[in-house]
Amino acid sequence: MATIEARAAPISAPPAAPARAPRPRRRPPHLGTGLGLGLAVTYLSLIVLLPLAAVVWRGTRGGDFWRAVSTPDSWAALKLTVGGSLLVAAINIVMGTVIAWVLVRDRFPGKAVVDVLIDLPFALPTIVAGLVLLALYGTASPLHLNLAYTQAGVIVALLFVTLPFVVRTVQPVLLELDRDMEEAAHSLGAGGWLTFRRIILPNLLPAMLSGGGLAFTRAIAEYGSTVLISGNIKFRTEVAAVNIFGRIENDEITSAAAVSTALLVVAFVVLAGLDLVRRWGARRGD
Amino acid sequence: MVTRYSLRVLALGYLLFLLVLPVGLIAWRTFARGLAPVLTALTSPSAVHAFEVTLSVASWAVVANTIFGIGAAILLVRHRFPGKRILGALIDLPLAVSPVVVGLALILVYGRFAPAGGWLERHGLQVIFSLPGMVLATVFVSLPLVVRAIVPVLEELGEEQEQAAHTLGATGWQTFRRITIPGIRWALAYGVVLCLARALGEYGAVAVVSGRLVGQTQTLTLFVEERFQNFDQPAAFAAATALALMAVVTLLLTKFLRPKD
Numbered sequence: 001m002a003t004i005e006a007r008a009a010p011i012s013a014p015p016a017a018p019a020r021a022p023r024p025r026r027r028p029p030h031l032g033t034g035l036g037l038g039l040a041v042t043y044l045s046l047i048v049l050l051p052l053a054a055v056v057w058r059g060t061r062g063g064d065f066w067r068a069v070s071t072p073d074s075w076a077a078l079k080l081t082v083g084g085s086l087l088v089a090a091i092n093i094v095m096g097t098v099i100a101w102v103l104v105r106d107r108f109p110g111k112a113v114v115d116v117l118i119d120l121p122f123a124l125p126t127i128v129a130g131l132v133l134l135a136l137y138g139t140a141s142p143l144h145l146n147l148a149y150t151q152a153g154v155i156v157a158l159l160f161v162t163l164p165f166v167v168r169t170v171q172p173v174l175l176e177l178d179r180d181m182e183e184a185a186h187s188l189g190a191g192g193w194l195t196f197r198r199i200i201l202p203n204l205l206p207a208m209l210s211g212g213g214l215a216f217t218r219a220i221a222e223y224g225s226t227v228l229i230s231g232n233i234k235f236r237t238e239v240a241a242v243n244i245f246g247r248i249e250n251d252e253i254t255s256a257a258a259v260s261t262a263l264l265v266v267a268f269v270v271l272a273g274l275d276l277v278r279r280w281g282a283r284r285g286d
Numbered sequence: 287m288v289t290r291y292s293l294r295v296l297a298l299g300y301l302l303f304l305l306v307l308p309v310g311l312i313a314w315r316t317f318a319r320g321l322a323p324v325l326t327a328l329t330s331p332s333a334v335h336a337f338e339v340t341l342s343v344a345s346w347a348v349v350a351n352t353i354f355g356i357g358a359a360i361l362l363v364r365h366r367f368p369g370k371r372i373l374g375a376l377i378d379l380p381l382a383v384s385p386v387v388v389g390l391a392l393i394l395v396y397g398r399f400a401p402a403g404g405w406l407e408r409h410g411l412q413v414i415f416s417l418p419g420m421v422l423a424t425v426f427v428s429l430p431l432v433v434r435a436i437v438p439v440l441e442e443l444g445e446e447q448e449q450a451a452h453t454l455g456a457t458g459w460q461t462f463r464r465i466t467i468p469g470i471r472w473a474l475a476y477g478v479v480l481c482l483a484r485a486l487g488e489y490g491a492v493a494v495v496s497g498r499l500v501g502q503t504q505t506l507t508l509f510v511e512e513r514f515q516n517f518d519q520p521a522a523f524a525a526a527t528a529l530a531l532m533a534v535v536t537l538l539l540t541k542f543l544r545p546k547d
Contacts, residue, residue, distance in 0.1 A: 044376055055390055099297045128507070131523070132308040132311070133308050142311070241386040245494065260384070
């Protein structure tokens with residue numbers, strides 16, 4: 001689905017040409033530019049910026065932020081969300097790289113179908129993802145593997161919805177990777193593992209981290225897929241988004257806004273880190 | 287050789303248990319008793335209504351994001367202004383926000399007790415717990431998709447043709463309609479499909495702002511959850527399979543439309 005999210009460089013990324021390059025002749029300021037910019041900013045403000053600012057304002061006003069975030073249920077939910085998402089990002093970094101590797105370097109019948117399937121979690125509505133996992137890993141599990149209402153169930157749901165990120169960031173890098181270096185390492189007597197660790201891994205690392213970061217931000221925000229399989233048990237399987245939802249339903253808007261603010265802060269910190277990783281990767285690529 | 291096979295088995299096994307078996311199982315359970323009960327479940331008045339609400343919300347959201355997406359992409363690629371990077375980052379912002387937070391954010395501004403929402407309601411427009419709020423929520427979560435699909439193609443296309451048209455006396459609108467739009471049409475179609483899929487499948491943000499009023503603001507995804515919680519598994523599975531089929535169709539469409547790199 002949103003392969004474009006993972007694959008194409010986001011529009012906020014630095015442009016390909018370094019800023020130091022001589023700028024093209026400055027055009028006279030254009031009336032259309034100002035008008036279009038005004039419209040775009042107004043639209044963004046009405047739909048995105050003002051509402052998000054209202055959340056942060058409501059959540060941090062009057063010093064209620066820490067009290068709301070440190071209530072036992074919200075704190076437990078935030079801990080599960082951040083810890084679980086870290087685990088999910090780590091599993092994704094390993095398994096996503098393995099899958100990307102197999103898709104690029106291996107050859108087997110049906111590979112094209114597998115390649116298309118990778119994007120299915122992005123296309124599938126999250127509530128359907130949750131229902132689908134509950135069918136296989138729920139109380140009536142044909143595998144006799146009941147993960148319903150457990151933290152493991154939450155992790156599986158998060159793994160499902162974040163599957164494409166690392167695969168889709170690592171895959172293009174692996175495709176572009178120059179194989180001469182590997183062959184040189186081989187001919188100098190390096191084994192498969194040594195070649196991977198010293199030659200391939202350093203080249204893949206920026207993409208792996210970047211995909212893992214995207215998976216993390218997606219995982220901490222996730223709501224729909226965890227609703228059914230987690231059972232939303234406070235202190236055990238309730239993730240932050242579910243905690244916020246419960247507070248909204250109980251009309252505890254201020255504390256809902258405080259927990260939301262905490263979630264937004266974590267997401268922004270990770271996104272800023274991702275931007276650094278991307279620049280690091282771009283520098284290494286030169 | 288051994289590494290190669292074990293990696294293949296590991297990757298395919300992971301995908302099998304995480305992806306293929308669960309999705310396959312739900313399809314199998316849905317159609318286990320044939321097509322008739324599925325059709326009955328999907329043609330019940332509440333299911334049909336939920337489908338209509340979903341379609342209406344999704345089409346408004348796609349129209350809004352398509353117009354904004356074309357405009358913002360042209361602005362970002364063809365125009366120079368200070369703060370361009372910030373605008374790009376702001377357009378990307380919705381992807382990092384939890385759907386539930388999106389819903390809360392809209393309630394805080396457009397809810398009945400908020401200044402803006404109160405003013406709108408006094409003028410006859412109820413936003414939260416009704417369709418406008420659901421459209422806003424859907425627009426929010428799918429905001430960057432069309433922009434991001436168009437920007438790279440527009441960059442690649444370059445300005446020469448547009449400038450040539452301009453030199454030959456074409457007006458801005460003529461250039462846009464005859465040169466720019468045909469140049470980006472596949473990317474635009476790709477973005478619209480992505481946006482539509484996201485809009486049809488949105489759950490969290492819509493769950494918050496719709497108030498989940500059965501028979502009024504219930505979308506198809508909300509219908510799935512509500513039927514499942516009320517132990518009506520056949521209806522939940524049937525609607526989930528319908529949504530999954532739509533997802534597969536969009537998936538194939540995006541593969542077909544994806545700009546070849």
